[in-house]
Amino acid sequence: MAILEQLADAIINGKRDDAKSLTERALAEKTDAKRILDEGLIKGMGVVGEKFKANEFYVPELLVAARAMHAAMDVLKPIIAQKGIQPVGRAVIGTVRGDLHDIGKNLVAMMLEGAGFQVIDLGVDVAPEKFVEAAKENKAQIIAMSALLTTTMVNMKEVVAALQQAGAKGKHKVMIGGAPITQEYADQIGADGYAPDAASAVDKAKQLLP
Amino acid sequence: MPTIRVTFLPDGQTIEVEEGTSVLAAAAHIGLAIASPCGGNATCGRCQVRIEQGIWEPNQAEQRLLTPEELAQDFRLACQGRCSGDMVVFVPEFSRTAIHQIAVEGIGAEIEVDPAVRKIFLRLPAPSVQDLRSDFSRLLAGIGSPDLSLDSDPGFLREAATAIRRANFRVTAVVADSKVIAVEEGDTSADCYGAAVDIGSSTIVLYLIRLSTGERVAVAATPNPQSRHGEDVIARVQFARSQPDGTARLQGLVRDALNRLIGQACKQAQVLPAHIWEMVFVGNSCMTHLLLGIPPEGLGMAPYVPSFSCAQYVPASALGLRINPRARAYVLSGIAGFVGADTVGVILATRLWQDDGLRVAVDIGTNGEVVVASGGRLLAASGAAGPAFEGARISSGMPAVAGAIDTVRIEDDIIVTTIAGAPPRGICGSGLVDAAAELLRMGVVQPDGRLGPAEPGALPAWLCARVHGKGAGASVELVSAKQSGGKPVKLTARDFRELQLAKGAIAAAISLLLEKTGASYDDVSELLLAGAFGNYIRPASALAIGLLPPVPLERIRPVGNAAGSGAQVALLSRPLRRQAEEIARAVEYVELCDEPGFYDRFAELMALAPSQAVGQGG
Numbered sequence: 001m002a003i004l005e006q007l008a009d010a011i012i013n014g015k016r017d018d019a020k021s022l023t024e025r026a027l028a029e030k031t032d033a034k035r036i037l038d039e040g041l042i043k044g045m046g047v048v049g050e051k052f053k054a055n056e057f058y059v060p061e062l063l064v065a066a067r068a069m070h071a072a073m074d075v076l077k078p079i080i081a082q083k084g085i086q087p088v089g090r091a092v093i094g095t096v097r098g099d100l101h102d103i104g105k106n107l108v109a110m111m112l113e114g115a116g117f118q119v120i121d122l123g124v125d126v127a128p129e130k131f132v133e134a135a136k137e138n139k140a141q142i143i144a145m146s147a148l149l150t151t152t153m154v155n156m157k158e159v160v161a162a163l164q165q166a167g168a169k170g171k172h173k174v175m176i177g178g179a180p181i182t183q184e185y186a187d188q189i190g191a192d193g194y195a196p197d198a199a200s201a202v203d204k205a206k207q208l209l210p
Numbered sequence: 211m212p213t214i215r216v217t218f219l220p221d222g223q224t225i226e227v228e229e230g231t232s233v234l235a236a237a238a239h240i241g242l243a244i245a246s247p248c249g250g251n252a253t254c255g256r257c258q259v260r261i262e263q264g265i266w267e268p269n270q271a272e273q274r275l276l277t278p279e280e281l282a283q284d285f286r287l288a289c290q291g292r293c294s295g296d297m298v299v300f301v302p303e304f305s306r307t308a309i310h311q312i313a314v315e316g317i318g319a320e321i322e323v324d325p326a327v328r329k330i331f332l333r334l335p336a337p338s339v340q341d342l343r344s345d346f347s348r349l350l351a352g353i354g355s356p357d358l359s360l361d362s363d364p365g366f367l368r369e370a371a372t373a374i375r376r377a378n379f380r381v382t383a384v385v386a387d388s389k390v391i392a393v394e395e396g397d398t399s400a401d402c403y404g405a406a407v408d409i410g411s412s413t414i415v416l417y418l419i420r421l422s423t424g425e426r427v428a429v430a431a432t433p434n435p436q437s438r439h440g441e442d443v444i445a446r447v448q449f450a451r452s453q454p455d456g457t458a459r460l461q462g463l464v465r466d467a468l469n470r471l472i473g474q475a476c477k478q479a480q481v482l483p484a485h486i487w488e489m490v491f492v493g494n495s496c497m498t499h500l501l502l503g504i505p506p507e508g509l510g511m512a513p514y515v516p517s518f519s520c521a522q523y524v525p526a527s528a529l530g531l532r533i534n535p536r537a538r539a540y541v542l543s544g545i546a547g548f549v550g551a552d553t554v555g556v557i558l559a560t561r562l563w564q565d566d567g568l569r570v571a572v573d574i575g576t577n578g579e580v581v582v583a584s585g586g587r588l589l590a591a592s593g594a595a596g597p598a599f600e601g602a603r604i605s606s607g608m609p610a611v612a613g614a615i616d617t618v619r620i621e622d623d624i625i626v627t628t629i630a631g632a633p634p635r636g637i638c639g640s641g642l643v644d645a646a647a648e649l650l651r652m653g654v655v656q657p658d659g660r661l662g663p664a665e666p667g668a669l670p671a672w673l674c675a676r677v678h679g680k681g682a683g684a685s686v687e688l689v690s691a692k693q694s695g696g697k698p699v700k701l702t703a704r705d706f707r708e709l710q711l712a713k714g715a716i717a718a719a720i721s722l723l724l725e726k727t728g729a730s731y732d733d734v735s736e737l738l739l740a741g742a743f744g745n746y747i748r749p750a751s752a753l754a755i756g757l758l759p760p761v762p763l764e765r766i767r768p769v770g771n772a773a774g775s776g777a778q779v780a781l782l783s784r785p786l787r788r789q790a791e792e793i794a795r796a797v798e799y800v801e802l803c804d805e806p807g808f809y810d811r812f813a814e815l816m817a818l819a820p821s822q823a824v825g826q827g828g
Contacts, residue, residue, distance in 0.1 A: 055682035055703045058659050058710065060813045098511030100803040103812070124803075125512045150251060150440070150448040151510030179596075180251055184271050 003029070004039040011044030011072065012051075014064025019072040033079040037116070041069055041076070045114025049199040059107065062198060066110035073113070087118035089209045091142035092134040094122030096159070099152035104178060107198040108144060115202045117142075128158040135172040142205050147178040156181075157189040164190075173208040177201060214293040218242055219262060219300040233259065233291035233299060238438050244305050245609075247602045249440025249449060250289035254602060257288040258305045264297025304608070304635055323424035326540075326784050327386045327487045329402040334379040345374045349393065353383055361391045366536065369393065384487060384536070387784070391487075392536045401485040403427070405472065405533070406777035408552065409493035409501060410434060411443055411576065412600065412609070413742070414467055415774050418475040421487070424782050428478035430471040435463040436500070442576050442597055443496035443548065447510035450500070461503040465530045472532060486533035489526055490781040491541045492555035492773045494577060495519070495548050498541050501529065509548060513801070519544040521791050540787075542780055543794035547801065549590050553579045555776025556740045557797070558790045560769055563588055567735035568727065570720060571772070574599055574639075574743045574757070578716045581797070584727035588793065591800040593719030598712035599639035599743055606699045608636030615641035615688065615699060616746060620648040624676065624688050634689045634699050640746040645688060645701060646709055647751035650818050654686055657819040659710045661686060661703040706818070713757040714816035719802060720759055721811050721821065726800065731821070737761045740772040756821040 003026050010018035026036050048065045051057040057065075091112055095105045102124050109119045120138050122130060135143050143163075147153040156176050163169045175193035176186055186194035193208050195201035216236045217224040227236045234257055237244050248254040255275035261284050268276065272287050288305070332352040335341060343351070349370070350358050360367065370393035374381055377395035384392035384402075399422070406417045411434060418428040439449040439460065450456035468489075476483050491501060495516040499506040502524060508515045526537040542558075544550035556571050557563065562583040573579045578593030601607035601614070608614050612630035615637040619625045626641070628634045637645065649655045653668050654677060661684040662677065663669045669677070676687045682703055689699040724731065737758065739747065749766040752758040758766065769775075780787040802808045815821055 053682060055684065055707075056660060058707055058816070060658070060816050063810075063813045100512045100514075102803075103809060106809070149444045149510065150249065151444055151451065152512075180248075180253060182252055182271070183274075184252060 003031070004036065004043075007036070007040035007072065008044035008047065011041060011065055011068045012047050014061065014068050016064075016068045016071045019068040020075060023072040023075040027075070027079065033076060033083055034085050037076060037080065037085070041072055042114065042116050045069055045111065048114065049111060049202055052197070052199040059103070062107055062110065066107075066114065069110070069114050088116035089142060089205065090118045090120070090138055090140040091144050091205060092120045092122060092131060092138060092140045093144040094126035094131060094146070095124040096145055096147045096152050096155040097125055097127050098155060099147050099149055100124045101146070101148035101178075104148070104198070105144075105146035108146065108177065108195075108201045111198045111202045112144070112205060115206065117205065128155065128162045131159045132162045132166055132168065132172075136166075136168065140172060141209055143172050143174045144201070144205070145174070145176045147176070147181065150180045153178065153180055153185065156191065160190045175201070175204055175208060215296045216293055217298045219298060221301070227293055229292075229294055231293050232289060233286075233293060233297075234288040234438070236293060237288060237299075237301065242301060242306075243433070243435065243438060244288050244301060246289060246438050247441030247597065247600075249445035251440075251445070252287070252290060255287065256305065256602075258285050258302065259288045259291075260284050260300040260302065261286055261291075262298040262300050264295055264299075266291055266297065304613075321424075321779055321783050321786060323422075323782050324784050325404065325421045325424075325488075325782050326787065327384065327402065327404060327421055329382050329384050329399040329422070329487075331382045331397040331399040332380070334374070334381070336379050345371060348379075349374065349381070349383060349390070353385065353390070355385070355388060357388045358385070359389055361389050361536075363536075366392065386488065386538060391538075392534070401482070403481055403486045404488040404490065404781045405475070405486055406490045406774065406781045407468065407471075407492070408555070408771060408774035408777055409464060409491060409497040410552070410742075410773075411441070411446075411494065411497065412437065414464070414471065415771060416468070416471040416475055417774060417778055418479055418481065418486070419778060419781060421782070426778070427481065428475035430474040430478065432467050432471055435467050436460050441600070441602060443494060444510065446500070447496060447506045450506055451510060457500065457503060457505045460500045464497075464501055469530070469532050483532055484534045487537045488781065489531060489533065489537065489539045490777045491539065492551040492777045492780075494552050495544050495550035498522075498544065498551050501541065503529075514547045516544060516547070516550070519546060519550075519794075521794075540780070542777065543791050545590050545794055545797045546799035548577055548592050549579055549799060552773035552776075553581060553590060554790055554794045554797075555773035555780070556738075556769075557581060557583075557588065557776070557793060558779050558786060559772040559775035560738055560740075562738075563793055565735065568724075568729050568733045569736045569738065570724070570734055570759075570761075571738040571740055571769075572716065572720065572744070572758070573741040573773075574716060574739065574747065574752075575741050576600055578712075578719060580716070580719045580723055582720075582723040582727055582729075584729060587727065588797040589723045589726060589800055590797050591719045591723055591802050593716040593802065595712040595715045596708075598708045599642070601636065601638050601642075603708045604637065604642060604705045605702050606636045607642070607705075608638055610638040610640070610742070610746070614638035615645075617641060617748065618644040618648050618688065620652050620673070622672070624648075626689060633696065634694045635696060637688070637699060637701070639743050640748065642701075642705075642709060643747055643755065643757060644751045646706065646818060647748075647754040649686060649701075650755060655706055655818060657817050659706050659816065659818055661701075661706055709755075710816040710818065713755060713818075714812045717756055717759065717815035717821055718808055718811040721815060722802065722805055722808060723800060724759070725807075731759045731761060734759070734761045735765060737766045738772070739766065739768045740770075742771065744768045745770050753820060755818045756815060759821045
């Protein structure tokens with residue numbers, strides 16, 4: 001359907017107003033909401049992710065694309081809720097305790113939403129217990145954590161420990177990222193996954209879904 | 211525990227260590243400084259050594275960070291290796307930390323010499339029946355300044371009393387502010403020196419000054435030995451937190467370096483360390499905490515608050531500094547967060563508060579401090595650019611030492627110069643900025659940061675041939691293997707992304723602070739480039755990529771090690787020292803993470819292009 005292609009394009013190119021109006025038009029033309037979501041939003045953000053991996057897009061392009069997607073999503077949300085369309089998965093995300101950096105975390109959140117996840121963003125300076133509680137409350141399959149400093153990355157270990165203590169380690173998968181984070185560190189602390197950037201984070205999150 | 215013998219080449223030194231000790235630590239024990247910008251976190255790959263004899267299987271991190279060729283040639287990472295059986299390890303020159311190209315010339319500020327510490331030679335009248343005053347009253351009256359008092363240390367009182375009698379009332383009083391801290395026999399007034407020190411994260415610089423005249427008699431500098439525990443301050447804060455004696459060890463390292471510098475400077479100037487009566491320090495908050503042995507914990511966690519930010523006086527002997535035992539140390543005030551005494555030093559040296567116009571001072575380093583002065587109001591922020599400008603996180607990046615490409619020009623070839631004219635083996639910050647500007651101009655890199663021509667055939671053939679790969683795998687060869695006599699020096703697609711992050715942070719910090727003063731780029735009457743990097747960066751290149759805002763070239767002025775100059779000013783002038791304390795309290799600190807517009811501004815200003823006017827864009 002041409003209109004859904006146009007919608008995907010509007011998102012890829014960060015055209016917020018077009019994304020909104022195209023979504024409204026599609027709904028008015030009685031296009032199925034799930035199709036709009038899959039073939040417009042998720043498809044568009046999928047291309048954004050590919051372009052990021054190919055180094056054609058970087059942070060600024062991701063940001064404007066995500067904004068456009070949000071504009072479309074705002075229109076779609078009530079319909080999706082009404083129809084009971086389920087997200088691909090649910091993820092809680094936050095920057096660990098003691099750390100205020102959120103740009104990377106925000107990008108991952110946007111890309112996850114763009115891939116059809118419901119994302120509960122806990123913000124920055126998030127205490128370990130909060131990650132666990134939020135995951136439980138929201139029945140999230142994924143706990144995603146970000147840290148930018150070698151002084152704060154240690155708090156990721158605490159979340160894994162808190163999960164173990166709550167006997168919930170199997171129920172929620174933990175994935176981590178941030179400049180000082182490595183695969184070795186993820187293995188060391190018992191995290192289930194590591195991703196070096198927002199685009200590969202989506203792949204990892206999908207992989208970790210049961 | 212079994213001990214292992216490790217021999218390091220080409221130095222030929224052998225050390226016995228416990229099995230399991232890291233190779234990096236073993237080297238540090240014998241004073242062999244191997245570069246470790248990430249502090250052993252297995253993210254930088256800089257601590258390369260070659261295993262000559264012994265068994266060293268590369269672990270997962272080494273396999274990730276080293277190329278198959280390097281692994282085949284027996285290269286390993288010192289931070290990952292654990293001594294387990296006698297070994298012989300070769301440490302190549304490119305893995306050693308060495309003295310960086312540093313700005314030791316601060317801006318020469320003209321100030322009235324009025325130091326806190328002075329020596330006054332006195333021929334005191336001897337006691338008599340007509341004049342029954344005590345020796346100490348006689349002394350204080352002889353000096354004559356108002357509100358004078360004697361240091362309450364009993365050792366001093368004993369020495370002073372003895373000196374006055376032994377020297378038959380011809381003595382030299384040493385006065386610090388309004389306290390007499392020493393009395394020496396005879397006339398020693400010529401022997402009055404002070405030291406101003408800039409404790410940088412990478413380099414420590416000491417200026418030895420004759421206090422009576424304000425004359426600088428020696429300068430000495432050394433790499434900061436704390437860097438083995440991490441190039442950046444966060445890594446050092448983490449080290450201080452994670453090791454039981456971490457803070458003490460870091461303090462010990464800087465103290466030993468300071469004592470070495472004192473020795474070197476004294477030798478240069480033919481001065482005795484005992485003639486140094488005051489040391490004045492500037493440095494970022496982490497450095498000043500570690501100097502004083504105060505754990506920098508608060509700086510490692512949100513909201514990044516230091517333990518102290520006001521100026522501190524401490525007896526020099528308490529810090530283990532080998533100058534006169536009665537000398538004192540003074541640390542300038544900090545502002546907030548990581549923005550510390552070094553920034554106050556810059557403000558002091560440049561008199562940033564004085565002009566009516568709008569002046570901006572930027573330190574383009576890891577912490578990217580920006581200070582904006584507008585009609586008497588001062589705002590400061592830390593643009594946390596990250597270490598890209600110091601060569602870290604850039605694939606061929608290196609610090610500004612011999613062999614680093616420091617300028618780049620493209621005419622009918624890519625023409626580079628290197629530090630000390632040595633064969634090119636990597637690129638430093640100023641070279642990176644030049645390279646980006648030139649490659650942008652030639653269309654090899656696009657304003658949005660993509661590496662590659664905008665369309666096929668857009669580049670002349672010779673330049674096109676230097677670009678290899680596409681997309682995320684693209685790279686541009688600045689210097690071929692043949693030209694360098696070793697590995698080629700390239701910039702990769704990822705390198706430009708790192709540069710975008712770094713320049714975006716600084717450009718956004720400047721933009722936001724200017725906006726808060728209600729000013730636009732046109733209003734800037736002067737843009738001062740502080741820090742070592744500021745002296746070497748080519749302003750035109752910085753403007754071309756939008757690292758600096760579009761201020762006319764003639765208004766951009768490098769001020770070298772202004773922080774160090776500020777320390778000298780504080781050493782030589784009591785009134786200016788006090789003024790700096792007041793000004794530091796009045797500076798408005800802006801926490802960029804909290805600013806609603808910062809995120810957007812950062813993303814906008816990531817483009818490799820001259821910054822647009824404040825308020826416009828995106």
